[in-house]
Amino acid sequence: MSEHQGVSQKRWGHLRKVLERPGPFSHPDFEPSSEILDFIMTTCKLLVIGAGGLGCELLKDLALMGFKQIHVIDMDTIELSNLNRQFLFRQEDIGSSKAEVAASFINRKVKGCQVTPHFCKIQDYDETFYRQFHLVVCGLDSIVARRWINGMLISLLNYEDGTLDQTSIIPMIDGGTEGFKGHARVILPGVSACIDCTLDLYPPQITYPLCTIANTPRLPEHCIEYVKIIQWPKENPWGSLIDGDDPQHILWIYEKSLERSTQFNIVGVTYRLVQGVVKNIIPAVASTNAVIAAMCATEVFKLATSCCVPLNNYLVFNDVDGIYTYTFEAEKKENCLACSQIPQTLLIQDPEQMKLKNLLDVFCESAAYQMKNPGLTTYINGKNKTLYISTIKNIEEKTRENLTKTLLELGLQDGSEIMVADLTSPNVLSVRLKFASKNVDT
Amino acid sequence: MSSPSPKSPEQSEKSRKYDRQLRLWGDHGQKLLEGSKICLINATALGTEILKSLVLPGIGAFTIVDGEKVTEEDVGCNFFLDETHIGMSRAQAATESLLELNRDVRGDYIDDFPDHVMLHTQDFFNNFNVIIATALPEKVLMPLSKQLWSANIPFLVCRSVGFLGYVRLQIKEHTVIETHPDNETPDLQLDRPWPSLMEHLEQVDVSNFGTKERSHVPALTILYHYLQQFKSENGGLLPKTHAEKDKLRNIIRNSLPSENDILEENYEQAVKFVNVCVNCTCVPNHIQKILDDELCINLTFESSPFWVMCAALREMVQSEGALPIRGSLPDMAADTASFISLQQLYMRQAHSQMESLYRRAVQISRSLGQSTDAITEAEAKLFCKHASELHVFRGKCIADEYQSNSPSASLHLEDPESLMFYYVILRGLESFIDEYNAYPGQYDDHVEPDVLKLKTLIGKLLTEWGCPTVAISDDRVHEVCRYGGAELHSVSAVLAGCTAHETIKLITHQFKPINNTFIYDAITSTSATFVL
Ligand SMILES: [Zn+2]
Numbered sequence: 001m002s003e004h005q006g007v008s009q010k011r012w013g014h015l016r017k018v019l020e021r022p023g024p025f026s027h028p029d030f031e032p033s034s035e036i037l038d039f040i041m042t043t044c045k046l047l048v049i050g051a052g053g054l055g056c057e058l059l060k061d062l063a064l065m066g067f068k069q070i071h072v073i074d075m076d077t078i079e080l081s082n083l084n085r086q087f088l089f090r091q092e093d094i095g096s097s098k099a100e101v102a103a104s105f106i107n108r109k110v111k112g113c114q115v116t117p118h119f120c121k122i123q124d125y126d127e128t129f130y131r132q133f134h135l136v137v138c139g140l141d142s143i144v145a146r147r148w149i150n151g152m153l154i155s156l157l158n159y160e161d162g163t164l165d166q167t168s169i170i171p172m173i174d175g176g177t178e179g180f181k182g183h184a185r186v187i188l189p190g191v192s193a194c195i196d197c198t199l200d201l202y203p204p205q206i207t208y209p210l211c212t213i214a215n216t217p218r219l220p221e222h223c224i225e226y227v228k229i230i231q232w233p234k235e236n237p238w239g240s241l242i243d244g245d246d247p248q249h250i251l252w253i254y255e256k257s258l259e260r261s262t263q264f265n266i267v268g269v270t271y272r273l274v275q276g277v278v279k280n281i282i283p284a285v286a287s288t289n290a291v292i293a294a295m296c297a298t299e300v301f302k303l304a305t306s307c308c309v310p311l312n313n314y315l316v317f318n319d320v321d322g323i324y325t326y327t328f329e330a331e332k333k334e335n336c337l338a339c340s341q342i343p344q345t346l347l348i349q350d351p352e353q354m355k356l357k358n359l360l361d362v363f364c365e366s367a368a369y370q371m372k373n374p375g376l377t378t379y380i381n382g383k384n385k386t387l388y389i390s391t392i393k394n395i396e397e398k399t400r401e402n403l404t405k406t407l408l409e410l411g412l413q414d415g416s417e418i419m420v421a422d423l424t425s426p427n428v429l430s431v432r433l434k435f436a437s438k439n440v441d442t
Numbered sequence: 443m444s445s446p447s448p449k450s451p452e453q454s455e456k457s458r459k460y461d462r463q464l465r466l467w468g469d470h471g472q473k474l475l476e477g478s479k480i481c482l483i484n485a486t487a488l489g490t491e492i493l494k495s496l497v498l499p500g501i502g503a504f505t506i507v508d509g510e511k512v513t514e515e516d517v518g519c520n521f522f523l524d525e526t527h528i529g530m531s532r533a534q535a536a537t538e539s540l541l542e543l544n545r546d547v548r549g550d551y552i553d554d555f556p557d558h559v560m561l562h563t564q565d566f567f568n569n570f571n572v573i574i575a576t577a578l579p580e581k582v583l584m585p586l587s588k589q590l591w592s593a594n595i596p597f598l599v600c601r602s603v604g605f606l607g608y609v610r611l612q613i614k615e616h617t618v619i620e621t622h623p624d625n626e627t628p629d630l631q632l633d634r635p636w637p638s639l640m641e642h643l644e645q646v647d648v649s650n651f652g653t654k655e656r657s658h659v660p661a662l663t664i665l666y667h668y669l670q671q672f673k674s675e676n677g678g679l680l681p682k683t684h685a686e687k688d689k690l691r692n693i694i695r696n697s698l699p700s701e702n703d704i705l706e707e708n709y710e711q712a713v714k715f716v717n718v719c720v721n722c723t724c725v726p727n728h729i730q731k732i733l734d735d736e737l738c739i740n741l742t743f744e745s746s747p748f749w750v751m752c753a754a755l756r757e758m759v760q761s762e763g764a765l766p767i768r769g770s771l772p773d774m775a776a777d778t779a780s781f782i783s784l785q786q787l788y789m790r791q792a793h794s795q796m797e798s799l800y801r802r803a804v805q806i807s808r809s810l811g812q813s814t815d816a817i818t819e820a821e822a823k824l825f826c827k828h829a830s831e832l833h834v835f836r837g838k839c840i841a842d843e844y845q846s847n848s849p850s851a852s853l854h855l856e857d858p859e860s861l862m863f864y865y866v867i868l869r870g871l872e873s874f875i876d877e878y879n880a881y882p883g884q885y886d887d888h889v890e891p892d893v894l895k896l897k898t899l900i901g902k903l904l905t906e907w908g909c910p911t912v913a914i915s916d917d918r919v920h921e922v923c924r925y926g927g928a929e930l931h932s933v934s935a936v937l938a939g940c941t942a943h944e945t946i947k948l949i950t951h952q953f954k955p956i957n958n959t960f961i962y963d964a965i966t967s968t969s970a971t972f973v974l
Contacts, residue, residue, distance in 0.1 A: 010513075010514040010515060010518075011514045011515065011517055011518040012518050013514075013515045013518065013928070014515060014518055014519050014928040014929050014930060014931075015518070015928070015930070017604075017883070017924065017925055017926045017928040018604060018605075018924065018925065018928060018930065021883075021886075021889065021924045021926075022924070023920075023921055023924045024917035024918075024920055024921055025917070025921055025965045025966075057935070060521050060935075061931060061932045061935055064487075064518070064519055064520075064521060064931035064932075065930070065931055065932050080455070080458050080459050081458055081459060081461045081462055083459050083498075083544075084459055084460050084461075084462060084463055084498055084499055084500070085462070085463075085498055085499075087494060087498055087543055090542075091545075109521065109524060110521075110524075111524070111525055179465075179466055180466070180943065180953070184967075212775075215777075216658075216776065216777045216778050216781075217778055218773055218774075218776065218778055218781045218782065218785075219773055247453065264778050264782065265778075265782045265786070266778075266782065267789075271453065272461070272464070272465070275461075276465065281461070281462070281465070282462075283462055283463065283465040283466045284462040284463070285462065285463045285466060285499060285943075286494070286495040286498040286499055286939075286942070287495040287939040287940070287942040287943040287946065288939065288943070289939075290491065290494075290495050290935055290936075290938060290939030290942070291935075291936050291939035291940060291943075292939075293935070294931075294932045294933070294934075294935030294936040294938075294939065295932075295936055295964075295967065297931075297932040297935070298605075298930075298932040298933060298936070298964050298967075299967075301930075301932060308605060308964075308965050309965075309966075311967040315967050319940060319943050319944075319953075320622055320624065320953050320954075321621070321623075321624075321953065321954045322954060322955070322956045322957065322960075322971055323609075323940050323943075323944075323956050323960050323969065323971065324969075325967075325968065325969040327966070327967050327968055
């Protein structure tokens with residue numbers, strides 16, 4: 001045995017005990033041997049999505065659980081307000097790529113670990129990139145991004161004669177936190193509940209009715225929203241969109257909100273609140289991120305080594321009042337948008353009245369879809385027809401007039417197929433329209 | 443265009459750095475954190491991870507007490523120790539690495555074992571706000587537990603072995619003003635409106651309003667109006683039963699012209715308020731218990747501001763018959779003026795009750811001979827606002843439990859699935875370490891014999907507890923011996939995050955701490971808390 005191996009044998013003594021000894025609670029497939037540590041150190045390739053609060057913890061946890069082939073992807077740069085929890089970053093790193101700084105810190109600190117950073121969006125890569133990993137771990141704060149990667153991993157599944165090829169499954173371990181609450185879950189795409197199966201677990205963002213904001217404000221938030229939505233576009237103080245990271249912008253909104261609140265005798269507009277509302281800030285603290293990331297890393301270790309049975313499949317955590325955890329099995333949704341094999345149908349109650357913009361609202365607002373800015377196309381008489389796409393300027397201009405047309409006027413019929421593309425998935429969703437029959441008795 | 447305003451406190455560099463946590467415990471919580479001194483005994487992976495989650499949010503200072511030298515195994519599971527530290531003092535190496543995390547935090551270390559430190563400097567551990575110990579042998583735990591108990595210094599004891607671990611809190615007494623309950627019911631006190639509120643509410647005869655006027659009225663005003671109607675039809679009594687509440691809901695629903703087939707938003711809210719907001723305003727049991735506490739009744743010069751304010755609250759409850767009103771209203775669909783005038787009435791009432799409580803508390807404090815600034819207005823304000831969520835925690839001394847022959851642990855051994863069994867096994871593990879100076883299963887060729895030895899020790903423990911017939915599953919004992927004392931980083935990191943947050947709760951006096959032993963089982967990803 002070489003000297004280097006001797007050192008590494010001792011250094012990883014903790015892991016070797018659980019990997020090289022049999023255990024009564026290990027997975028049925030578990031065969032204790034030194035090859036397992038070899039596998040996680042040399043072969044097993046992990047992808048960590050997000051190098052923020054959870055991501056920093058995940059990289060550290062995984063590196064110390066023996067994993068060496070780790071990729072990390074994050075499009076963000078480091079800000080001052082990250083430093084209370086994102087412990088791989090220092091004052092002098094502000095402005096640099098989170099993925100790059102985090103990777104080089106771990107590589108420096110944990111000898112032998114090779115973290116590869118990707119300073120970009122997850123959408124910048126296609127399936128050839130994602131296919132290379134054994135497991136994917138998400139430390140994200142965005143539901144849209146979670147849904148996208150979920151859709152990506154589902155698109156990598158192979159079905160042969162309707163049976164899922166087990167080797168095409170890339171498990172996804174997802175963590176999330178908000179203040180002192182969090183969750184960790186294990187998703188086996190195609191097998192267990194996926195992100196879209198459980199969309200109703202994510203609360204919709206609070207929005208205030210426009211008429212309240214404009215006419216009957218009562219809360220400080222109403223005043224801030226007014227300045228944000230109505231006053232800013234009208235006065236356009238810097239000739240640009242609001243930049244939540246520009247202190248001058250925040251200050252302007254703060255002062256205008258304060259003016260409006262004084263006018264209505266509303267108390268409670270503070271600089272901190274303004275910032276929170278404008279940037280949609282989620283409170284965050286080191287301890288909760290540490291707990292949730294470590295739970296996720298433990299599950300990665302279990303899945304990669306079989307030394308224990310993995311979490312089945314959802315854990316919620318809360319330490320406001322004592323410390324509370326609850327584990328349950330989230331159920332796969334039979335007609336899930338993302339992972340079911342059943343074609344989607346959408347019931348249209350009143351096809352003669354329903355306009356295309358109403359259809360768009362269904363995709364954006366109904367709990368089952370929760371899309372962001374869906375683009376719709378269809379086939380009419382075997383030809384591809386673009387109904388509406390908002391994300392490409394000249395197509396938007398050309399298709400805008402369709403919004404006020406009814407589905408019938410657009411040539412859509414009972415059974416027509418609509419292809420929906422949205423940020424929430426890399427895959428195009430195909431939806432068959434089902435027109436409600438006029439005869440209510442049948 | 444606006445000129446840059448003078449630098450407001452919210453824009454200081456510090457409050458920008460800590461912004462995300464200030465939204466959770468406020469500037470006042472942060473101030474307590476920044477003034478705190480924490481001591482960590484043993485810089486294991488669990489220990490350094492706990493300190494990491496305390497250094498990042500900005501505690502004042504920490505001290506590490508650890509007599510060990512850094513080993514290769516340490517480097518394999520502890521992020522704050524690397525190859526270059528091998529052979530060095532573990533306390534020193536960990537302190538240096540942790541200090542890099544936050545330049546606002548001070549830290550030092552003592553390269554010695556905690557029992558030596560106790561011997562040389564008797565009161566050394568009394569100089570901290572919280573003591574946290576990891577991997578502490580029983581023979582040191584016993585005297586330290588007793589010492590900290592009598593000094594009333596919070597003590598957190600944790601252990602992480604393989605996929606298992608526990609966190610235990612020992613503290614004599616801990617008081618909390620802001621518990622941050624998840625969902626609070628609005629405090630409207632409609633059963634006992636004060637004169638100015640009554641006058642305001644009775645001005646509005648919502649039944650004579652047209653559609654537009656009606657839509658401006660807040661739910662609370664609607665509710666009050668029809669509550670009066672209900673009372674006049676029911677002998678002046680409030681609706682209590684479900685049926686009576688249904689009756690009130692129907693009065694509200696049927697008050698609208700029949701052509702309205704969907705209820706207007708404010709009426710909808712009024713109907714919703716019926717369930718939780720028309721109850722008799724009374725002092726909740728858990729608060730009454732605090733007001734009847736020994737420490738509330740028999741104040742001394744030493745009484746903390748919390749108990750002085752409780753005594754003032756007690757006086758107030760005796761004269762007013764209720765807790766001070768919270769003073770905040772939930773948002774209600776209404777026009778601005780109607781809502782704001784109502785909100786101001788509640789705010790003013792809360793303010794005047796706060797002043798009255800503050801005056802009483804200052805008076806009591808003076809009569810005890812306490813210093814004139816013992817009670818601050820800001821604290822009284824906070825206390826008043828949260829008077830319905832006060833919390834007093836009284837713990838147990840760990841040494842007493844270890845030496846008791848009928849510990850409460852034995853009460854939880856009926857359910858064979860209970861995580862309490864892991865507590866028993868980990869207690870057995872502690873006896874094992876004391877007896878054999880090694881972890882069970884530490885050496886590859888000793889796993890099987892150690893299983894037997896550990897089982898014997900656990901059997902002895904159970905006999906002492908008077909439950910010799912309780913069977914501990916062989917599988918669980920075997921699993922613990924499989925670990926051989928291995929510390930898995932990710933398991934330690936879970937326990938560490940929990941322990942760090944408990945520490946923050948103790949320092950800030952916000953949120954309820956664990957009572958008193960948290961057991962984490964990463965095999966099944968479950969946890970449980972027991973009162974031991
Ligand atoms: Zn699904």
